Amino acid sequence: MQPFIKADEITKTYGQTLALDRVSFEVNQNEIFGFIGPDGAGKSTLFQIMTTLLIPDSGSGSINELDIAKNYKEIRSIIGYMPGRFSLYQDLTVAENLKFYANIFGTTIKANYELIKNIYDLLEPFSKRKAGDLSGGMKQKLALCCALIHQPKALFLDEPTTGVDPVSRTEFWDNLTQIKHLGIPIVVSTPYMDEAIRCDRVALIHKGRILKMDTPQKIIAEFSATVLSLSNIDKHQAREAIKNLEGIESIFAFGDSLHITVSKDNSSIIDNLRSTLSSIIPDYKLSEITPDFEDCFLQLMKEEQNV
Amino acid sequence: MHNLLIFIRKEILPIQRDPRSLSIMILMPLAEILLIGFVMRFEIEHTNIAVYDMAKQHSSVQLIQRLEGGKRFSAKTVDSMEEAERLLKSNKVKAILRISPDFESKILNDNEPTLQLILDAIDPNTATTIEAYMNAVLNDYFRDQGMSYSPQLLKIDQLMYYNPMLKSVYGTVPGLISVILMLICALMTSVSLTREKEMGTLNVLLISPLKPIQIIIGKVIPYLLVSLVNIAVILVLAFTVFKMPLAGSLLLLILVSLLYCLCALALGFLISTKSQSQQVAMMVSLAGLMLPTTLLSGMIYPIKNMPMWLQGITYLMPARWFINILKHIMLKASPVSAFLPDIGILLLMTLVITAISLHNFKVRFK
Numbered sequence: 001m002q003p004f005i006k007a008d009e010i011t012k013t014y015g016q017t018l019a020l021d022r023v024s025f026e027v028n029q030n031e032i033f034g035f036i037g038p039d040g041a042g043k044s045t046l047f048q049i050m051t052t053l054l055i056p057d058s059g060s061g062s063i064n065e066l067d068i069a070k071n072y073k074e075i076r077s078i079i080g081y082m083p084g085r086f087s088l089y090q091d092l093t094v095a096e097n098l099k100f101y102a103n104i105f106g107t108t109i110k111a112n113y114e115l116i117k118n119i120y121d122l123l124e125p126f127s128k129r130k131a132g133d134l135s136g137g138m139k140q141k142l143a144l145c146c147a148l149i150h151q152p153k154a155l156f157l158d159e160p161t162t163g164v165d166p167v168s169r170t171e172f173w174d175n176l177t178q179i180k181h182l183g184i185p186i187v188v189s190t191p192y193m194d195e196a197i198r199c200d201r202v203a204l205i206h207k208g209r210i211l212k213m214d215t216p217q218k219i220i221a222e223f224s225a226t227v228l229s230l231s232n233i234d235k236h237q238a239r240e241a242i243k244n245l246e247g248i249e250s251i252f253a254f255g256d257s258l259h260i261t262v263s264k265d266n267s268s269i270i271d272n273l274r275s276t277l278s279s280i281i282p283d284y285k286l287s288e289i290t291p292d293f294e295d296c297f298l299q300l301m302k303e304e305q306n307v
Numbered sequence: 308m309h310n311l312l313i314f315i316r317k318e319i320l321p322i323q324r325d326p327r328s329l330s331i332m333i334l335m336p337l338a339e340i341l342l343i344g345f346v347m348r349f350e351i352e353h354t355n356i357a358v359y360d361m362a363k364q365h366s367s368v369q370l371i372q373r374l375e376g377g378k379r380f381s382a383k384t385v386d387s388m389e390e391a392e393r394l395l396k397s398n399k400v401k402a403i404l405r406i407s408p409d410f411e412s413k414i415l416n417d418n419e420p421t422l423q424l425i426l427d428a429i430d431p432n433t434a435t436t437i438e439a440y441m442n443a444v445l446n447d448y449f450r451d452q453g454m455s456y457s458p459q460l461l462k463i464d465q466l467m468y469y470n471p472m473l474k475s476v477y478g479t480v481p482g483l484i485s486v487i488l489m490l491i492c493a494l495m496t497s498v499s500l501t502r503e504k505e506m507g508t509l510n511v512l513l514i515s516p517l518k519p520i521q522i523i524i525g526k527v528i529p530y531l532l533v534s535l536v537n538i539a540v541i542l543v544l545a546f547t548v549f550k551m552p553l554a555g556s557l558l559l560l561i562l563v564s565l566l567y568c569l570c571a572l573a574l575g576f577l578i579s580t581k582s583q584s585q586q587v588a589m590m591v592s593l594a595g596l597m598l599p600t601t602l603l604s605g606m607i608y609p610i611k612n613m614p615m616w617l618q619g620i621t622y623l624m625p626a627r628w629f630i631n632i633l634k635h636i637m638l639k640a641s642p643v644s645a646f647l648p649d650i651g652i653l654l655l656m657t658l659v660i661t662a663i664s665l666h667n668f669k670v671r672f673k
């Protein structure tokens with residue numbers, strides 16, 4: 001079966017800056033595909049190109065076999081797009097916004113209510129409130145309803161959970177999973193590494209390049225190093241002391257502790273590390289931890305920089 | 308068509324819900340026309356002029372009485388040119404009228420008498436007005452004397468015929484109408500469209516079956532309706548408070564005003580395609596449209612007094628043509644053929660501006 005959404009070698013520059021560097025990916029139906037990367041990685045640019053708003057310098061793409069350049073008008077009536085910034089009419093009420101977006105696509109709220117029911121039930125009590133007066137999480141739910149109400153064939157959600165509290169974020173991802181089961185493929189981007197695990201497949205994107213693309217479970221499993229957590233220390237002092245030791249691949253600050261990545265075959269490296277530390281910071285705590293997604297991403301970023 | 312109605316509804320909802328913004332849209336022009344209309348008067352009353360009557364005969368005395376008869380001038384007779392000039396210099400009088408010694412004999416023989424008018428041009432507006440009033444008084448006088456010609460000293464302004472009292476409101480009210488409609492229409496559309504851009508809603512609209520033209524027309528129609536209310540308010544004020552006459556057809560007046568509004572709306576649309584923020588749109592509308600409309604349309608400063616290159620620019624001002632049409636309809640009841648070219652120019656401007664704007668309105672970005 002043809003992948004539903006396809007991008008092939010998409011490149012985009014803004015002046016001297018390379019925003020996207022030969023980005024290719026495919027998304028199948030019944031899939032949540034996540035772009036994970038920090039601000040400025042090129043996620044929004046990629047979304048604007050895939051939703052036909054922006055013209056790429058080179059490369060091609062298609063959605064449901066419609067070309068993003070040639071058939072942009074058709075694509076615009078079959079996709080749902082939620083931009084990175086809240087982009088509904090702040091001075092219209094919740095219900096009016098939803099009605100407006102249903103009507104311009106030639107449908108009604110009633111006709112597609114089943115699609116948004118789970119999300120809209122939470123919004124219903126505020127239906128007469130102006131969209132601008134909603135909380136962050138509510139705004140995102142409304143925006144999702146508006147992107148869904150015309151029963152799109154694919155959803156593009158650009159950083160839908162940015163600036164939303166953790167509880168609402170979890171609810172939001174639950175909603176996405178329900179939508180996926182209705183057969184609508186979802187392309188979503190997020191700067192939050194912990195959300196990667198909610199996607200079926202992810203692409204790690206940094207400085208316009210896809211570093212790695214796979215299921216989140218596989219990415220973590222393939223992580224070929226040991227991560228040590230070093231705490232109860234002065235971070236700066238500790239980093240200075242160990243940064244030049246042999247075998248240490250990377251050191252990243254995680255809250256109050258440092259995550260130190262060392263290669264798998266490492267007993268001598270860890271011994272060396274312990275002896276160095278005990279001479280200057282006697283009461284340090286060092287333990288091996290299971291690498292999470294963020295460790296993988298940071299490690300990949302570091303490898304990328306060394307290339 | 309159905310999509311268009313949905314869009315218009317979406318535009319009107321917030322306007323009608325927020326009575327404050329609606330009332331500003333309607334009250335602002337009202338306040339503006341009242342303020343400017345009352346302040347911007349170039350009429351003169353009891354202006355002191357020095358009269359050096361070298362003839363001192365029956366006809367010259369009669370002329371001076373005539374001058375004083377109206378409430379426009381207070382004549383102060385002097386006995387020498389030096390004295391007159393001293394008064395002028397010390398700002399006691401604004402003008403000197405010198406009557407030649409052979410005034411009476413020339414009049415009696417139906418010859419051209421010699422009159423000299425010296426004006427203090429420190430304030431050119433007042434000077435021009437004095438010149439025009441003087442012209443009117445002299446014309447009257449000579450006509451009553453049964454003379455067959457007009458004084459050569461002063462040229463005759465054709466407008467005078469339709470505005471014999473030289474009421475300045477006849478000139479300023481059409482100007483005001485054009486400035487206010489320009490402000491409302493261009494400012495409102497440009498700001499409203501740029502807001503969609505700024506808020507990101509435009510991108511969401513573009514990813515929908517809505518056609519660009521539907522978005523534009525949907526934006527324009529609600530403000531055209533507001534403009535229609537404004538036209539009504541302004542005209543009622545013009546006819547009641549400022550006692551503007553309506554010599555021609557009211558329907559024609561409204562239709563032409565709507566055409567002018569469309570032109571201004573198109574300009575607002577053009578501005579919005581080029582500005583990225585509401586502030587920019589507002590500044591460009593105010594500085595780029597309001598000022599030139601006020602200054603270059605002939606509303607305050609006569610176009611014929613401008614340097615040639617500036618006169619050339621006035622041809623590009625929609626208000627210039629609109630004011631001309633307004634004067635024709637309100638004051639003269641001219642046949643449509645008299646201002647058909649002006650209507651044609653306005654129509655052409657609207658079409659060209661709309662075409663450029665549509666071309667600039669990007670549905671896909673680079």
